[in-house]
Amino acid sequence: xxxxxxxxxxxxxxxxxxxxxxxxxxxGIGTGYGTTIAFVTLVFPAGLLLGTNPILLFGAILSGAxxxxxxxxxxxxxxxxxxxxxxxxxxxxxxxxxxxxxxxVPAFAAFLIAxxxxxxxxxxxxxxxxxxxxxxxxxxxxxxxxxxTAIRGRHIVEAVSWGLFTxxxxxxMLGYFDLVDVGVSDVLVFMAxxxxxxxxxxxxxxIGAVIETVPAGEAGVGGSLYNGAVGFFPxxxxxxxxVAGAQIMRQGGGFEAxxxxxxxxxxTTVRRAEVTMVLGTAMVNAMVTINTAxxxxxxxxxxxxxxRFNINGxxxxxxxxxxxxxxxxxxxxxxxxLAGYSAMQTLPxxxxxxxxxxxxNPAAVFPYVFHGWFLVAVFLIAAVTGFGREYVSDRESEEVxxx
Amino acid sequence: xxxxxxxxxxxxxxxxxxGGPAASAIPIGVFIVWAVFQSGVLGIGxxxxxxxxxxxxxIAGLPFVRGDWKTYADxxxxxxxxxxxxxxxxxxxxxxxxxxxxxxxGSSTAWCGxxxxxxxxxxxxxx
Numbered sequence: 258x259x260x261x262x263x264x265x266x267x268x269x270x271x272x273x274x275x276x277x278x279x280x281x282x283x284x285g286i287g288t289g290y291g292t293t294i295a296f297v298t299l300v301f302p303a304g305l306l307l308g309t310n311p312i313l314l315f316g317a318i319l320s321g322a323x324x325x326x327x328x329x330x331x332x333x334x335x336x337x338x339x340x341x342x343x344x345x346x347x348x349x350x351x352x353x354x355x356x357x358x359x360x361x362v363p364a365f366a367a368f369l370i371a372x373x374x375x376x377x378x379x380x381x382x383x384x385x386x387x388x389x390x391x392x393x394x395x396x397x398x399x400x401x402x403x404x405x406t407a408i409r410g411r412h413i414v415e416a417v418s419w420g421l422f423t424x425x426x427x428x429x430m431l432g433y434f435d436l437v438d439v440g441v442s443d444v445l446v447f448m449a450x451x452x453x454x455x456x457x458x459x460x461x462x463x464i465g466a467v468i469e470t471v472p473a474g475e476a477g478v479g480g481s482l483y484n485g486a487v488g489f490f491p492x493x494x495x496x497x498x499x500v501a502g503a504q505i506m507r508q509g510g511g512f513e514a515x516x517x518x519x520x521x522x523x524x525t526t527v528r529r530a531e532v533t534m535v536l537g538t539a540m541v542n543a544m545v546t547i548n549t550a551x552x553x554x555x556x557x558x559x560x561x562x563x564x565r566f567n568i569n570g571x572x573x574x575x576x577x578x579x580x581x582x583x584x585x586x587x588x589x590x591x592x593x594x595l596a597g598y599s600a601m602q603t604l605p606x607x608x609x610x611x612x613x614x615x616x617x618n619p620a621a622v623f624p625y626v627f628h629g630w631f632l633v634a635v636f637l638i639a640a641v642t643g644f645g646r647e648y649v650s651d652r653e654s655e656e657v658x659x660x
Numbered sequence: 661x662x663x664x665x666x667x668x669x670x671x672x673x674x675x676x677x678x679g680g681p682a683a684s685a686i687p688i689g690v691f692i693v694w695a696v697f698q699s700g701v702l703g704i705g706x707x708x709x710x711x712x713x714x715x716x717x718x719i720a721g722l723p724f725v726r727g728d729w730k731t732y733a734d735x736x737x738x739x740x741x742x743x744x745x746x747x748x749x750x751x752x753x754x755x756x757x758x759x760x761x762x763x764x765x766g767s768s769t770a771w772c773g774x775x776x777x778x779x780x781x782x783x784x785x786x787x
Contacts, residue, residue, distance in 0.1 A: 331755035485760030504739025509684020
């Protein structure tokens with residue numbers, strides 16, 4: 258809001274600017290779902306107050322999520338796309354920028370045009386808009402550190418650890434100087450059932466900051482470190498099992514049979530192989546709405562198909578990720594759309610002026626996720642024309658352990 | 661170029677199925693049907709549910725194995741211990757912690773919404 262106020266953004270410009278800001282946040286935190294939820298909760302109401310069209314605005318938020326999910330070095334789809342194609346994440350992100358920008362520029366223009374021409378709601382009366390704290394923008398620093406370090410070729414564990422450390426220090430300082438309502442216990446907290454020992458530790462200096470006393474039934478560990486890690490446990494287990502299933506298919510001969518069929522009937526030239534890869538990823542992602550799971554399942558085929566034609570790791574990774582990222586936020590049953598929709602449904606309760614008919618129907622937003630569509634188009638065109646096609650001889654991707 | 665450690669390792673038909681190579685696709689096939697049904701048809705976005713789908717798929721492949729089921733189990737272990745899975749797991753854990761720490765620090769305060777009258781303080785819900 259601070260940035261938006263400063264630029265005096267009107268209802269016409271709001272979707273385009275939201276697309277940029279959402280894209281920025283999503284690229285920083287790597288989760289399109291998280292960006293969608295955050296923006297729907299905080300930016301969406303503000304936009305409606307200015308009179309922005311709700312469907313267009315939701316489409317802009319989802320587009321930003323696609324952008325970040327596609328490009329961010331810490332995005333799970335980006336990581337899977339790089340790892341399964343034996344390419345280093347930094348190199349993948351650097352090579353992907355041109356496709357992302359090629360889609361983002363027309364998308365931004367489309368949001369400007371649509372923002373100016375689509376009918377808007379009447380600006381809601383009665384609530385003033387106060388300036389939010391600008392301190393939050395400081396969090397772009399750890400984000401920039403992670404992106405910069407990863408692109409420079411450092412190991413992803415190192416890059417993210419640096420970002421984590423700076424984010425932690427930033428949080429502690431912001432909390433200590435009372436600039437933002439955050440503290441060490443938001444990063445890590447031990448919620449222990451009451452006992453003599455626990456009470457003593459709770460009041461102790463330093464360690465007391467991470468200890469809280471709670472009723473016995475509510476004991477647990479919490480904080481951002483905990484939530485962030487635990488959130489991925491199911492996906493990690495799923496990945497292990499999918500890879501096990503793939504191994505069975507390989508050792509049983511099924512993988513080779515399917516591959517031979519694809520190469521014989523469909524993917525007979527480089528161009529046809531790439532188009533098959535683009536359409537194949539689109540199809541599987543349209544059916545399996547948890548896009549990371551779909552991506553892991555398709556990855557071996559992209560890898561073998563691509564390598565048969567000497568397409569290098571970066572190109573394969575980019576083809577794999579594009580439709581995976583895009584489609585999760587387009588179809589009404591996509592995980593990203595549903596995440597935003599559930600956040601939106603809480604808004605009528607939060608804001609008195611937010612009426613139920615301001616909530617966007619997921620089935621209505623799909624034409625307006627401009628960046629998603631343009632990304633699909635960019636890769637289809639790239640496969641047909643050969644734009645950005647890289648062979649192993651052009652540039653060898655770094656080994657995956659450099660990831 | 662270095663020996664690639666990942667997906668291509670373990671070539672060779674050390675596993676025989678009743679129904680030939682096509683039967684080796686049963687575990688993944690069952691998973692895809694499950695995933696499409698759960699997330700596409702029913703609209704349930706529960707990743708843990710998909711885990712169960714994959715487990716059921718792996719069990720479903722067992723009756724089709726020709727010979728000692730131990731080779732099937734060994735294939736499962738070999739698949740699960742591949743570097744791809746480990747690298748992805750490490751990357752996700754770190755990325756998850758980072759993303760959540762950023763959000764906890766209230767970068768969302770930069771995007772605070774307007775207050776609902778009569779409250780005067782901005783309503784920033786931190787995620």
